[in-house]
Amino acid sequence: MNHFNYLDSPYLVREDIKMAHREYWTTLASPGSWWTGKERTAIAREVRNATSCGFCQERKQALSPYSFSGEHHHSENSPDKAELSSLAIDAVHRIVTDQNRITQAYVEANSDAGFTEEQYVELAGIVVAVFSIDEFNRGLGLELEPLPSPSEGEPTHYRPSQAIRGTGFVSMIPPDGATGAESDLWDGRTANVLRALTLVPDALRDWTRLAAAQYLSMEGMANMIGQDDRSINRMQMELIAGRVSSYNECFY
Amino acid sequence: MLRVSAKVTETTIDINMINGERKEGVSNLEYGEELMKFAETLSSRNEIDLAAARKQLLFVAGPEVLVDAAGVAANFQRMVRIADAMGIPVDTKESELSNKIRQDLDLYRFASAENSA
Numbered sequence: 001m002n003h004f005n006y007l008d009s010p011y012l013v014r015e016d017i018k019m020a021h022r023e024y025w026t027t028l029a030s031p032g033s034w035w036t037g038k039e040r041t042a043i044a045r046e047v048r049n050a051t052s053c054g055f056c057q058e059r060k061q062a063l064s065p066y067s068f069s070g071e072h073h074h075s076e077n078s079p080d081k082a083e084l085s086s087l088a089i090d091a092v093h094r095i096v097t098d099q100n101r102i103t104q105a106y107v108e109a110n111s112d113a114g115f116t117e118e119q120y121v122e123l124a125g126i127v128v129a130v131f132s133i134d135e136f137n138r139g140l141g142l143e144l145e146p147l148p149s150p151s152e153g154e155p156t157h158y159r160p161s162q163a164i165r166g167t168g169f170v171s172m173i174p175p176d177g178a179t180g181a182e183s184d185l186w187d188g189r190t191a192n193v194l195r196a197l198t199l200v201p202d203a204l205r206d207w208t209r210l211a212a213a214q215y216l217s218m219e220g221m222a223n224m225i226g227q228d229d230r231s232i233n234r235m236q237m238e239l240i241a242g243r244v245s246s247y248n249e250c251f252y
Numbered sequence: 253m254l255r256v257s258a259k260v261t262e263t264t265i266d267i268n269m270i271n272g273e274r275k276e277g278v279s280n281l282e283y284g285e286e287l288m289k290f291a292e293t294l295s296s297r298n299e300i301d302l303a304a305a306r307k308q309l310l311f312v313a314g315p316e317v318l319v320d321a322a323g324v325a326a327n328f329q330r331m332v333r334i335a336d337a338m339g340i341p342v343d344t345k346e347s348e349l350s351n352k353i354r355q356d357l358d359l360y361r362f363a364s365a366e367n368s369a
Contacts, residue, residue, distance in 0.1 A: 051297070102339065139322030
C-alpha cells in the first residue's frame with residue numbers, strides 16, 4: 001500500500017511532508033532497537049486508543065494521576081493487549097494525554113518492573129511521531145492514515161555506550177557524545193530536547209526528519225525570518241509553536 | 253523563539269498572547285488571530301471549534317498557510333511530549349532573559365516546571 005497520498009485532501013500537501021510521513025511509516029513497521037515491528041505498530045494503534053480513552057480523561061482530572069486506578073480504553077478486537085504489557089500501554093496513554101505529570105519515580109518504577117528505560121525511550125519516540133502525524137491530518141480535517149503492516153525481524157538491542165544518567169528521567173548521550181556511530185546526531189552545540197531520546201539514537205533521527213518537513217530543519221532553525229519554501233514566516237511559526245506549547249502546559 | 257524572531261524582524265508583539273490572552277500584538281502579525289485560534293483548537297481537541305478555526309484560516313489565508321500551520325502545530329504536539337516524557341530541564345536556567353520570559357508568562361505554574369527546579 002502506498003501511504004500518505006493525501007488523495008482525500010482538498011488542500012495540496014507539500015511533497016516533503018508526504019515523503020517524511022511515508023518514510024516514518026516504513027520505519028514504524030520495521031523492527032527497532034528494542035521493539036519488533038509488530039510491537040511498534042501495536043504502540044501506534046494504542047496512540048489512537050489513547051485519544052478517545054475515557055479512563056485517561058478521568059485520570060487527567062484527578063489531583064494525582066498515580067493514585068487513580070482503572071482500565072484504559074481499547075478498540076474492539078484490538079490485539080494490542082496481547083502485544084504490549086499493561087505498563088507499556090499505560091505509558092502510551094500517559095504520553096498522549098497527561099505527559100506533563102510523568103515523573104522520574106514513574107519511569108524508575110516501570111524499569112524496576114521490567115519495562116526498561118531503553119524500551120520506554122523507543123516507545124516514547126514512536127508515540128510522539130505517530131501522534132504528530134495524526135495531528136497533522138486532524139488539523140486538516142482528514143482521515144487518519146491506515147497503519148502499516150509490520151515487517152518481520154528482531155530488534156537490534158543497540159544501546160549507545162556513551163549514554164549516561166544525569167539529565168531528565170532516562171540516560172542520554174552527553175553534549176560531547178555525538179561521536180562514532182552517533183556523530184550525525186548534532187554538529188557542535190546541542191540542546192536537551194535534542195538529547196532527550198538519544199538512548200535510542202534512531203528515535204532522534206526519526207523526529208528530526210519529521211521536524212524538517214513539518215516545521216524546520218536543524219539548519220533552518222537558525223533562520224529567524226522565514227524560508228522561501230514556507231507560506232508562513234518564522235514569527236507566525238513561533239506563534240503557533242508557543243500557543244500549542246502553552247496549551248499543553250509545557251515548561252520547556 | 254517568538255521574541256527573537258520578533259526582534260530580528262523589528263515587530264512589536266506582546267508575548268503573553270501565547271497564553272491565549274488577546275492583547276495588542278496579534279494584529280501586528282498577518283493572520284495572527286486565525287493562526288492562534290487554529291493552534292489552540294487543535295490542542296484542545298474540540299473538533300467543532302477546530303473545524304471553525306480551520307475554515308476561518310482557510311478563508312483569510314488560503315490552503316498553503318493552512319497546511320504549513322498544521323505542520324507546525326503537529327510538530328509541537330510532538331515536541332512538548334518529548335520534553336515532558338523525558339523530564340528534561342530547560343537549557344537556559346541561568347539566562348536572565350529566559351527566566352524573565354518564563355516569569356512574564358507565569359510558566360512556573362506548570363507541573364513540568366519541576367523538571368527544571
